[in-house]
Amino acid sequence: MENKILIFGHKNPDTDSICSSLVLEILNKKSGKNNVEARRLGNVNKETQYVLDYLGISAPELLESVAEGQEVCLVDHNEFNQSVEGIEKAKILSVTDHHRIANFETSEPLYYTAKPYGCTSTILFEEFKMLGHEIEKKEAILMASSIISDTLLLKSPTTTDYDKKALEELGKIAEIDIEKYGLEMLKAGTDLGDFSEEELVNLDAKSLDKDGHKFVIAQVNTVSIEDVLKRQEKLESAINAEIERNNLELFVLAITDILNSNSEIIALGAKADVVEKAFGVKLENNTAFLEGVVSRKKQILPNIDKNM
Numbered sequence: 001m002e003n004k005i006l007i008f009g010h011k012n013p014d015t016d017s018i019c020s021s022l023v024l025e026i027l028n029k030k031s032g033k034n035n036v037e038a039r040r041l042g043n044v045n046k047e048t049q050y051v052l053d054y055l056g057i058s059a060p061e062l063l064e065s066v067a068e069g070q071e072v073c074l075v076d077h078n079e080f081n082q083s084v085e086g087i088e089k090a091k092i093l094s095v096t097d098h099h100r101i102a103n104f105e106t107s108e109p110l111y112y113t114a115k116p117y118g119c120t121s122t123i124l125f126e127e128f129k130m131l132g133h134e135i136e137k138k139e140a141i142l143m144a145s146s147i148i149s150d151t152l153l154l155k156s157p158t159t160t161d162y163d164k165k166a167l168e169e170l171g172k173i174a175e176i177d178i179e180k181y182g183l184e185m186l187k188a189g190t191d192l193g194d195f196s197e198e199e200l201v202n203l204d205a206k207s208l209d210k211d212g213h214k215f216v217i218a219q220v221n222t223v224s225i226e227d228v229l230k231r232q233e234k235l236e237s238a239i240n241a242e243i244e245r246n247n248l249e250l251f252v253l254a255i256t257d258i259l260n261s262n263s264e265i266i267a268l269g270a271k272a273d274v275v276e277k278a279f280g281v282k283l284e285n286n287t288a289f290l291e292g293v294v295s296r297k298k299q300i301l302p303n304i305d306k307n308m
């Protein structure tokens with residue numbers, strides 16, 4: 001077992017999962033708790049890499065599993081099926097999250113901070129304030145990047161006034177032009193060229209479970225849906241392989257146009273018709289266009305979950 005308290009976000013980590021882990025480590029250290037370390041549960045995506053390169057820092061170390069009794073702090077997730085292997089037997093000291101609470105249970109009391117904000121880093125921003133710690137440039141950029149990523153530059157319907165206020169203040173501390181920096185960061189994440197189809201469908205995939213019905217909602221950001229759909233046939237093979245391997249009843253890949261705020265979905269699996277009911281659309285060639293839909297958390301998942 002590791003001596004340190006490990007801080008990490010969800011599998012297939014996004015910018016919020018990586019940056020909020022790093023920020024919570026900083027926050028703990030500023031509070032005099034030095035025995036903490038940020039970790040990651042998978043590869044860093046290109047958007048997050050842009051942030052790390054911008055700051056000239058390296059990614060947290062990879063964590064593959066935890067031993068029984070390992071002390072951990074979760075950020076940006078709570079569901080065990082999105083967490084590290086062995087989480088059921090770990091000692092969860094805290095959760096800082098902005099998602100629904102599901103598939104989660106502990107045997108001991110814990111700190112649990114859940115707010116329905118657009119981003120985990122917005123919650124951490126408020127913790128800095130509450131604890132009276134100064135926010136320095138590095139953590140300002142980490143938190144701003146998380147907020148930009150999760151809210152798609154405040155355009156996602158998940159965006160709250162708290163996110164707007166935090167991002168504005170963080171932009172000032174970081175001395176960056178949020179629009180310019182944010183667009184470059186988001187665009188860095190849409191460079192999908194050198195990913196295989198198998199990697200693409202797993203890049204930002206969330207495993208979900210509704211009363212034993214297993215399904216996955218994956219998402220890729222793009223500036224051209226058309227470009228991604230050129231790979232539809234191979235993407236479908238990769239999705240079908242995932243369905244087979246993990247006994248899924250549904251796999252939805254949302255291809256999200258970050259400039260126009262729409263998504264095209266590819267839906268496969270025995271329960272693919274669930275998405276037709278969920279969004280009142282007809283699947284054609286396994287795809288459907290969802291106008292104005294960009295948020296998995298607020299728009300895609302709840303509608304599918306209801307109909308599973």
Ligand code: MG
Nearest residue numbers: 014016017076
């Ligand atoms: Mg996340």
Ligand code: MG
Nearest residue numbers: 016076120150
């Ligand atoms: Mg998040």
Ligand code: MG
Nearest residue numbers: 014149150204
């Ligand atoms: Mg996301």
